[in-house]
Amino acid sequence: MHFQDQTFNQSIVALSHHYQHGFEEPLHQHRVSQLLHITSGVLRVYIEQQCWVIPPHRGLWIPTGIPHRLLAVGSVDVKTLFFDPLARADLPDVCGIFQVSSLLRELIISATDIEPPILPGTRDERLLELVLDELRTIHLVDFNVPLPYSSDLAQFCQRVQDRIEHPWSVSDAAALLQVSERTVSRKFHHETGLGFGEWLRRSRLLKSMELLAQGYSVIQTALAVGYDSPSAFTAMFKRRIGLAPTEYIP
Incomplete structure (x- = not known):
């Protein structure tokens, strides 16, 4: 340092x-x-x-x-x-x-x-x-996953990231936190600036980048982050990153 x-x-x-x-x-x-x-x-x-x-x-x-x-x-x-x-x-x-x-x-x-x-x-x-x-020519973009600061929401997000392949939804969060879906959505957006769906997509995208860097195949990566179809995963990845996963793999 x-x-x-x-x-x-x-x-x-x-x-x-x-x-x-x-x-x-x-x-x-x-x-x-x-x-x-x-x-x-x-x-x-x-x-x-x-x-x-x-x-x-x-x-x-x-x-x-x-x-x-x-x-x-x-x-x-x-x-x-x-x-x-x-x-x-x-x-x-x-x-x-x-x-x-x-x-x-x-x-x-x-x-x-x-x-x-x-x-x-x-x-x-x-x-x-x-x-x-x-x-002077660089264009800075957000390429991050905001983390909530309240302990209950932070624990739920950690649970999601530990099982990123699971088909999570706002209703899962509401059931686990024992509050309404509307309350979860409002609190999630207040603490992260994102809706839960976008937060989950970003989390899956960033996890997939890490897996590809570790040598996972496209099919293995797609399944590991919750996509049943490698083609759907590839389309999402290329739309967000600008490269297909096969082009991204170092």
Whole structure:
């Protein structure tokens, strides 16, 4: 864990990491902004009441001072860029997942090969400036599963995630919590910002990404997250991710 108590005297510091499956990094925060770019495997990042899942070829932006913890799913290779928060006035100030363009990917890889000091007027300085320019083009999206904060709803959601293949419904939650379906729906939306159906779809999608990263086949993954038809699962996955599961598998 870097730059928790210190900053640095250059605009960007780039590092490479390899995490074995199951590796956990405890809750921490940085005094600088952070970009995580996954090249293989899946990284699960917990930020406040949300779980972000970063698949290959995407990045997660974490602004300065945001507490977070990490969990590696599969064998994970990640490029981490730390940014001086004063490097540019227009650096994003919210968390978000984004598609890493071909140019930005190559710039990130090149940046990890740079060793300090960064001398003015050099290729290394110009390369890092181009990274900052490319950050202006990224489009951050929500790619996370919000977690409820009340204990009863949180316990129900954990039960759902433990048996994600089950055909869960709002009526299941109402029966288990001994309240009306209307009360469950209202409370669920209030605490997560999502309806239960969308929350369940996101949970299944993110779980499927993790399973694919661990080597599960498309059929195995579809069944494991509650789809009877691999074709229905493939259609959902491609609609949400932009790639078919067979294209996604690293």
